[in-house]
Amino acid sequence: MLIEVNGEKKELNAPHLLADAINHWGYAGAPIAVAHNDEFVPRTRYATLQLQDGDRLEIVSPMQGG
Amino acid sequence: MTAPIWEVGGHSLTSRLLLGTARYPSLAVLQQAIHASGAGVVTVSLRRESAEGRAGSQFWNTIKELGVQVLPNTAGCKTVKEAVTTAEMAREVFETAWLKLEVIGDDYTLQPHPFLLVEAAEQLCRRGFEVFPYTTEDLVVAERLIQAGCKILMPWGAPIGSGQGLNNPYALRVLRARYPEITLIVDAGIGKPSHAIAAMELGYDGVLVNTAVARATDPVQMGRAFGLAVEAGRLAYQAGAMPVQDLAEPSTPVTGTPFWHSSPGRNP
Numbered sequence A: 001m002l003i004e005v006n007g008e009k010k011e012l013n014a015p016h017l018l019a020d021a022i023n024h025w026g027y028a029g030a031p032i033a034v035a036h037n038d039e040f041v042p043r044t045r046y047a048t049l050q051l052q053d054g055d056r057l058e059i060v061s062p063m064q065g066g
Numbered sequence B: 001m002t003a004p005i006w007e008v009g010g011h012s013l014t015s016r017l018l019l020g021t022a023r024y025p026s027l028a029v030l031q032q033a034i035h036a037s038g039a040g041v042v043t044v045s046l047r048r049e050s051a052e053g054r055a056g057s058q059f060w061n062t063i064k065e066l067g068v069q070v071l072p073n074t075a076g077c078k079t080v081k082e083a084v085t086t087a088e089m090a091r092e093v094f095e096t097a098w099l100k101l102e103v104i105g106d107d108y109t110l111q112p113h114p115f116l117l118v119e120a121a122e123q124l125c126r127r128g129f130e131v132f133p134y135t136t137e138d139l140v141v142a143e144r145l146i147q148a149g150c151k152i153l154m155p156w157g158a159p160i161g162s163g164q165g166l167n168n169p170y171a172l173r174v175l176r177a178r179y180p181e182i183t184l185i186v187d188a189g190i191g192k193p194s195h196a197i198a199a200m201e202l203g204y205d206g207v208l209v210n211t212a213v214a215r216a217t218d219p220v221q222m223g224r225a226f227g228l229a230v231e232a233g234r235l236a237y238q239a240g241a242m243p244v245q246d247l248a249e250p251s252t253p254v255t256g257t258p259f260w261h262s263s264p265g266r267n268p
Helices: A016-025 B027-037 B055-066 B079-094 B114-126 B137-148 B169-178 B193-201 B221-238
Strands: A004-006 A009-011 A033-036 A038-040 A056-064 B006-008 B011-012 B017-020 B041-048 B070-074 B099-103 B130-135 B154-155 B183-187 B205-207
Touching: A009 B011, A016 A033, A016 A056, A016 B006, A016 B011, A033 B079, A038 B079, A056 B055, B006 B041, B017 B027, B017 B221, B027 B055, B027 B221, B041 B055, B070 B079, B079 B114, B079 B130, B099 B114, B114 B137, B130 B137, B137 B154, B137 B169, B154 B169, B169 B193, B193 B221, B205 B221
Parallel strands: A004 A056, B017 B041, B017 B205, B041 B070, B070 B099, B099 B130, B130 B154, B154 B183, B183 B205
Antiparallel strands: A004 A009, A033 A038, A033 A056, A056 B041, B006 B011
């Protein structure tokens, strides 16, 4: 299935939990936050959120800001 | 250790300067500039992170080492939904309920969108955020933000990054007079320490500066200059400035000076 991550399409073998996908893409251990289809996903839900084909993810981390 | 001089959003601070962290030549210069300025609050942001990249971790570790309070922003958000989702993500990553709420209404001036700003502030205050709304100097928008639950307002001095200073001192003065109990911080448009002094002399509680320090020839020294300016401006406000008058009044007593004449006269 195809998941859009930060605007780029990524292939993922279905079915996949968000927690597995985050590990798979190499984000484990990074200070990140996630929005799934424009909704914020608390860290505590990563292990139960099942990704579907066509889902959109925003994965963000700290950056400089004014 | 300097004694706290200011309570804001549940935190005791030792400086009335808030510093942005963007646009510095390097992380090392940023770190030195924060230290030299004495700022106890720095603004931070969130950006898309690539799986390979670890820029976010490096930046975040640098800030954590400084032990300053962070104020995450919602820079770039143009809708209420974007701002609220970004705020929730920021609260989790930065582990603070403080939020500099930006909802931009115009791409050229980066003017805050007053209606969406109020709507987003209402939602975020209900969700337990300490909202620092980046707003214009508009008095009625300020009233609506306060009704939404904001205890802090951050009116702009001028457009972000413009360095113009205080474009509407009258309106800023009216805001201060109208809301003596609200924490007011001038955010955006400050270009020089004299602008920060002017804001503090109006009775503002603090000043938020980024580009003026980051893009100075020597950001570290400019950071120090802003730290001193904010302190000088606050002291001047508390000391009470003399009234302005049209005509001169001799500062040296004239009675008894050589060649003194008691009647007003003209030059021969």
